[in-house]
Amino acid sequence: MADAAIDLGSLKCIGTADCIGGKHPDPPLDAFPLLAWMVSHPRHGSKVFTEDGAASVEQIGLDAATTPSYEALAVKHGTTAEHVRQAIEYALAAKFLG
Amino acid sequence: MATNLKDTVRATMMGAIPTSCGASSHLMIYSGSAPSKTASPTGTSAITAGIALSSTMGTVAGGVLTLSGTPLNGTATASITPGYYRVIDGSTDDGTHTQIQGSCAVGSGDINFSSTISSGGTVTISSLTWTEGDA
Numbered sequence: 001m002a003d004a005a006i007d008l009g010s011l012k013c014i015g016t017a018d019c020i021g022g023k024h025p026d027p028p029l030d031a032f033p034l035l036a037w038m039v040s041h042p043r044h045g046s047k048v049f050t051e052d053g054a055a056s057v058e059q060i061g062l063d064a065a066t067t068p069s070y071e072a073l074a075v076k077h078g079t080t081a082e083h084v085r086q087a088i089e090y091a092l093a094a095k096f097l098g
Numbered sequence: 099m100a101t102n103l104k105d106t107v108r109a110t111m112m113g114a115i116p117t118s119c120g121a122s123s124h125l126m127i128y129s130g131s132a133p134s135k136t137a138s139p140t141g142t143s144a145i146t147a148g149i150a151l152s153s154t155m156g157t158v159a160g161g162v163l164t165l166s167g168t169p170l171n172g173t174a175t176a177s178i179t180p181g182y183y184r185v186i187d188g189s190t191d192d193g194t195h196t197q198i199q200g201s202c203a204v205g206s207g208d209i210n211f212s213s214t215i216s217s218g219g220t221v222t223i224s225s226l227t228w229t230e231g232d233a
Contacts, residue, residue, distance in 0.1 A: 011228050013228050014208065014210075015165075015209035016223075016226075017209050017222060018211060018224065019216055019219045021219040021220055024177045024217070029178070030214050033179035036129055036141075036142040037176065038175055038217050041176075051130050051141050051178060051181075052140060053141075053142060
């Protein structure tokens with residue numbers, strides 16, 4: 001910081017929130033923060049998909065059979081390897097794979 | 099030595115936020131990591147239209163801006179784990195209307211959610227404050 005500059009500090013934010021009721025897929029997404037679901041996604045319908053909207057768990061699960069690499073699947077679907085990993089883990093938990 | 103500001107100056111600074119937000123601001127909640135505040139939002143929106151804020155979105159006292167009208171509710175349109183929030187002026191979030199951006203999470207974050215968000219559920223913002231750094 002320059003001699004004449006001053007640091008006014010950072011804005012501090014404190015909030016609380018919750019969500020009551022609603023629907024969730026089975027199994028729920030609590031352990032999969034990089035996945036999302038909505039009743040009718042414009043691209044993926046009612047399927048569970050990566051939260052960045054790149055691909056559905058179903059698409060990634062199907063492609064995992066022929067492309068056994070998180071990184072390669074991530075490139076193919078335009079998402080990250082971590083999103084792919086969670087999608088495959090979800091597919092296994094839902095018994096879509098395995 | 100810390101640099102301190104007169105309380106009225108701090109109040110003026112924080113009071114500029116509701117003015118900048120205007121009369122039809124919204125709170126948006128998204129999954130994933132926050133992009134640059136000037137970029138279009140990434141991730142999935144918990145509530146497509148966002149939560150409409152009061153015409154004066156907050157009140158200032160002692161360098162603290164407190165969200166008005168709490169608890170504020172909205173119906174979730176997706177099941178997500180909250181990752182970040184934005185307060186935008188108007189209702190279009192394309193990165194050019196971001197007034198405030200911060201983190202959300204379950205059990206932590208600037209906005210601390212008690213649980214993940216389920217589609218069709220009622221999302222409630224119970225309280226929300228922003229404190230100027232010199233407070």
